[in-house]
Amino acid sequence: MNITLESIESRRSVRSFTGTPLSDDQREALETALEQSGPCPFGSVPRFRIVESGSHAAMASGRIGTYGIIGNAPCFIVGAVKSTPYGFVDFGYALEGIALWAVGAGLGTCWLGGTFDRSGVARSMNLSPDEVIPAIMPIGEPAERRTLIDATMRVLAGSRNRKPWSELFFDNQFDVPLVDAGPWARVLEAVRSGPSASNKQPWRIVRTGSAGKLAFHLFLHEDRSYNNAIKGIRIQELDIGIAMRHLEAAALALGLPGKWERLETPPVAYMEPLRYFSSWIM
Numbered sequence: 638m639n640i641t642l643e644s645i646e647s648r649r650s651v652r653s654f655t656g657t658p659l660s661d662d663q664r665e666a667l668e669t670a671l672e673q674s675g676p677c678p679f680g681s682v683p684r685f686r687i688v689e690s691g692s693h694a695a696m697a698s699g700r701i702g703t704y705g706i707i708g709n710a711p712c713f714i715v716g717a718v719k720s721t722p723y724g725f726v727d728f729g730y731a732l733e734g735i736a737l738w739a740v741g742a743g744l745g746t747c748w749l750g751g752t753f754d755r756s757g758v759a760r761s762m763n764l765s766p767d768e769v770i771p772a773i774m775p776i777g778e779p780a781e782r783r784t785l786i787d788a789t790m791r792v793l794a795g796s797r798n799r800k801p802w803s804e805l806f807f808d809n810q811f812d813v814p815l816v817d818a819g820p821w822a823r824v825l826e827a828v829r830s831g832p833s834a835s836n837k838q839p840w841r842i843v844r845t846g847s848a849g850k851l852a853f854h855l856f857l858h859e860d861r862s863y864n865n866a867i868k869g870i871r872i873q874e875l876d877i878g879i880a881m882r883h884l885e886a887a888a889l890a891l892g893l894p895g896k897w898e899r900l901e902t903p904p905v906a907y908m909e910p911l912r913y914f915s916s917w918i919m
């Protein structure tokens with residue numbers, strides 16, 4: 638999947654749409670993007686479906702309810718994944734790939750992990766007993782003006798704010814902020830600008846090694862009660878998958894080397910509520 642740095646840098650959550658249906662070409666391109674959203678770093682295979690807002694599937698499932706937060710979306714991407722230890726991370730990685738593809742195609746999206754009616758949507762996916770729907774995503778042409786509820790959501794989540802570098806990125810150990818990341822600064826900035834549930838920005842990265850043999854170790858600064866607030870869903874692990882996609886796509890776009898590998902023991906001391914997930918290794 639070809640994702641540009643411009644797409645990563647200009648992405649914002651879009652909650653207000655024009656309502657114009659996707660053209661046949663757009664729909665076909667979206668279907669291809671859904672197919673190409675993997676392979677996922679931990680090997681899960683999420684499945685995705687496009688559900689038109691006024692369609693039979695949407696009706697049969699009691700319409701896709703978003704409590705009025707999403708205005709005029711022509712359709713939604715609904716996805717399911719097996720609830721395994723890393724299923725949510727993989728789902729985040731895959732669906733964020735689609736969100737970033739959408740920017741390049743002139744389409745807007747918004748992750749919805751909380752504000753939608755899960756039971757209604759589940760009926761449209763014929764879930765197997767071990768599958769869950771971690772989130773859904775409206776997709777369509779962005780409206781020029783935000784609806785009032787959209788603007789309010791952005792203010793409530795403080796969507797424009799990002800934590801300073803010193804709270805997110807570290808040099809060899811967690812108490813030393815990373816000051817000079819060289820060419821990797823734009824890659825880390827791509828993680829920082831990414832979306833996260835309630836804009837909590839729970840990703841933390843520690844750089845180790847030296848030039849030519851660097852590693853970036855990715856941790857979740859977990860808010861346990863928040864991460865377990867929705868039964869069966871670990872919403873902050875989606876954020877980790879999103880961060881993995883942003884880091885990987887930005888490195889690829891800049892021609893920087895590396896790949897994801899989960900180390901048995903990361904070479905960094907850490908304590909709860911930090912949880913280690915994976916390392917970008919050269």
Ligand SMILES: Cc1cc2nc3c(=O)[nH]c(=O)nc-3n(C[C@H](O)[C@H](O)[C@H](O)COP(=O)(O)O)c2cc1C
Nearest residue numbers: 649650748749750751752794796832833834836875
């Ligand atoms: C996993 C996840 C779940 C989210 N769930 C919701 C949601 O239920 N409702 C909503 O309005 N926004 C939701 N968001 C969007 C965030 O509020 C948004 O990404 C954040 O405020 C940063 O704003 P930005 O995406 O415009 O940069 C979610 C984002 C993520 C990553």
